[in-house]
Amino acid sequence: MTPKKQDGEEPEESSGTAGACVLIALAAVVVAVTFRLSAVVGILALWIVGAVALWRATRRRMSDSSATPPPPSAGDEYAGHSEEIDRVQEGPGEGMTILYPRRLEGGSKS
Template sequence: MARKKKAEEEPEEPSGTAGACVLVVLSGVVVAVVFRVSVTVGILALWLLGTLSLWRAARRRMSDSSATPPPPSGSTLYAAHGYEVERVQEGPGEGMTILYPVRGEEVSEA
């Protein structure tokens, strides 16, 4: 009967967290061994790894998936505000836009 229960149970998939924990522990062991050999070499190795990590992070390109889509061209109706825009003025900062609504004209939701 014990064999049937084992056969019916689905095998567990390895966890990504467990793999990350193993890598952290192995990295700690390597750093400890390097510091045990020579403190100076350990400090230089940590500085080198930190510099390489920072350089790699700075060179990585960010995806455009989180960028705000451009406003529709030729349209003066902005859905987020619910009114027509009288004029659009570029602000003092880069990418800053100031919208001046037409006074007293609220656009109804249709």
Template sequence: MPKQKPNPEGPEAPSRAAGGCVLAVLAGLVFAVAFAVDEAAGVLSLVAAATFALWRTARRVSDSSAPPPPGVDRPSCSECAGQELVGVAPLDNQKGMWIYKTAPTDRPNHTHIHVSATPPRA
């Protein structure tokens, strides 16, 4: 019995489009059954599913409008050199401005704040 050669590309991953088609067919069957039982139940289930889909999409859009996470790059000034980066946040009242907070190693309980127009890189 000859041995099968292993696939150099690894096992094939299932397609996301195929999974979406399966879910669409299953949802169609559920709605068909709901309409077959009672027309009002079918309409209500369709409205409920559409409301849920719209709510989920609106929630996802509001999450995507958040500012990008801070990166490792930061502005350099003579006071910031060699200090530990504590946090980066966008400035609320001026778009495109960032607040960098650093902690000096030689002075405990002190935070240096640097405001810069250069965004952090991800």
């Protein structure tokens, strides 16, 4: 008999790595069986699987997380691009300098 679980314990979650290992083992068995039947069929099957994988990789859309940020709007002004610098502060990192631009009285953001 198995001992009863205590109320405070949570059941163990299955790992994604374990599932991947099972899939790889199944794929290896399929490849071994294919090569056992015929070496020519096994080689041809591997070429077809590789071509399909390559085709799918090239057709998949890239995520937006690696995209470059949009250019700044026309009204934005950065301290490095301005000739009027209010103050200079050394940052926490070595060689890091923070420039604060002088605010124009006209219509700058707060």
